Amino acid sequence: MRAAVIVFPGSNCDRDLKVAFERAGFSVDMVWHKDTSMPDGIDIVGVPGGFSFGDYLRCGAIAANSPICRAVIDHASRGGYVLGICNGFQVLTETGILPGALRRNAGLKYICRTVGLKVETADSAFTSGYQAGQEIMIPIAHHDGNYFADEGTLARLRDADRIAFSYLDNPNGSVADIAGVLSDNRRVLGMMPHPERAADAGHGGSDGAAMFRALASQFAMA
Amino acid sequence: MKARVYVMLKSGVLDPQGEAVRHALATLGFDGVEGVRQGKVIELELTETDATRAEASVTEMCEKLLANTVIESYRVEIAQ
Numbered sequence: 588m589r590a591a592v593i594v595f596p597g598s599n600c601d602r603d604l605k606v607a608f609e610r611a612g613f614s615v616d617m618v619w620h621k622d623t624s625m626p627d628g629i630d631i632v633g634v635p636g637g638f639s640f641g642d643y644l645r646c647g648a649i650a651a652n653s654p655i656c657r658a659v660i661d662h663a664s665r666g667g668y669v670l671g672i673c674n675g676f677q678v679l680t681e682t683g684i685l686p687g688a689l690r691r692n693a694g695l696k697y698i699c700r701t702v703g704l705k706v707e708t709a710d711s712a713f714t715s716g717y718q719a720g721q722e723i724m725i726p727i728a729h730h731d732g733n734y735f736a737d738e739g740t741l742a743r744l745r746d747a748d749r750i751a752f753s754y755l756d757n758p759n760g761s762v763a764d765i766a767g768v769l770s771d772n773r774r775v776l777g778m779m780p781h782p783e784r785a786a787d788a789g790h791g792g793s794d795g796a797a798m799f800r801a802l803a804s805q806f807a808m809a
Numbered sequence: 810m811k812a813r814v815y816v817m818l819k820s821g822v823l824d825p826q827g828e829a830v831r832h833a834l835a836t837l838g839f840d841g842v843e844g845v846r847q848g849k850v851i852e853l854e855l856t857e858t859d860a861t862r863a864e865a866s867v868t869e870m871c872e873k874l875l876a877n878t879v880i881e882s883y884r885v886e887i888a889q
Contacts, residue, residue: 645877652874681877688879690818693825735822735880760825 588613588806592633593659593675595620595650600636600672600783607783608633611799612807620653630806631668632659634675636728636781646689646731647677656682668712668802669775673729676767676777685768685777686744687736689729693760697730701792703755704766704780708748711769713776716801722755723794725780732779734761734768744768751776810855811888812867816876817848851875860887 590613594601605615608631616626620639625632639650650656656678663669663684671679679685692698701724706717717723736744741763744750752767759779767778782795818824824846831845853870857863867885876883 644874648874648877680879686879688877690822690880691825693823695825695829733825737821737879760823 588803589616589626589629590614590631590633591616591618591625591629592635593618593620593655594635595637595639595653597639597641598635598637598674600674600781603781604633604635604672604783607786607795607799610786610796611803613799613803618655620650620655623654623658625655625658625662629662629667631670631802632662634659634669634671634678635783636673636675639674639678642731645677645681647674647679647681650674650678651681660684663770663775666772666774669770670713670802671775671777672781672783673727673732673779676779677731679775679777684775685770686740687734687765687768689731689779690733690735690760691731692729692733692758694758697728698732698758699726699728700758701726701785702758702780704752705755707750707753708769710748711751711773711776712802712805713769713798714751714801715805716797723797724785724792725782725795726784726792727758727780728784729759729779732759732761734759734765734779736762736765747771749773752778752780810857810860810863812853812855812863813886813888814851814853814867814871814875815848815884815886816851816871816881817846817883818880819882822880863887 753764785792785795827845
């Protein structure tokens with residue numbers, strides 16, 4: 588089982604994501620943004636949180652056009668698994684791999700605290716370790732997590748059961764309280780909350796660990 | 810040749826920064842400001858000398874990078 592974690596200048600959750608994957612049994616390759624291809628045999632690509640390229644222009648916009656993102660898009664379009672967390676979610680929407688966009692938080696403040704999430708679907712390799720409707724506690728830390736999708740896109744997400752997580756108490760103004768969405772083939776997940784920061788009892792909560800365990804069991808079967 | 814790109818949130822997309830500016834203006838006593846939208850201006854220095862080609866090229870830049878057309882609209886001005 589192998590995971591790749593992309594590292595951009597300004598990524599700051601890359602090592603936390605590596606540790607979370609490793610704890611679940613993955614071997615992890617750190618991949619620099621200037622690389623043009625993924626190492627062979629990668630089961631899942633992690634796009635970590637942080638402030639890639641200083642959030643210049645728009646969060647994730649410069650990173651989405653970096654050389655490695657071509658390889659991330661190719662990986663996803665071949666049916667590969669991708670997990671984008673926080674800035675990684677922003678990068679995935681900027682590449683167009685996931686629909687919608689992340690705007691400035693409605694309250695204009697950077698928010699860093701643990702929030703309650705509702706697992707909207709257990710039907711994905713990321714969420715199969717949870718029950719649909721289960722409530723979990725996961726930290727958020729973002730200034731631009733206010734998810735936007737137009738009505739048509741929102742209807743498509745709902746109809747196809749592609750909303751992975753929603754906020755119990757919407758902290759940032761996201762439409763339909765959306766905290767994370769899945770791709771059409773359910774193999775790409777983008778989410779603003781940080782499961783890798785709630786993957787060990789020492790973090791003060793371990794509700795995120797089930798995601799990495801579920802991914803590990805998915806690839807152990809394959 | 811110079812080009813100027815105006816990027817704004819689309820009209821249907823709530824602009825919380827613009828709203829905060831509107832509130833601040835009201836606090837300062839500037840009544841009668843019904844709405845504020847905040848955007849950005851990007852200035853480009855181009856080697857291109859043909860205005861039509863410059864506009865086409867900058868439009869492509871907007872579509873690929875300068876604007877996120879999911880939430881933003883843009884307008885290109887070419888200065889002669």
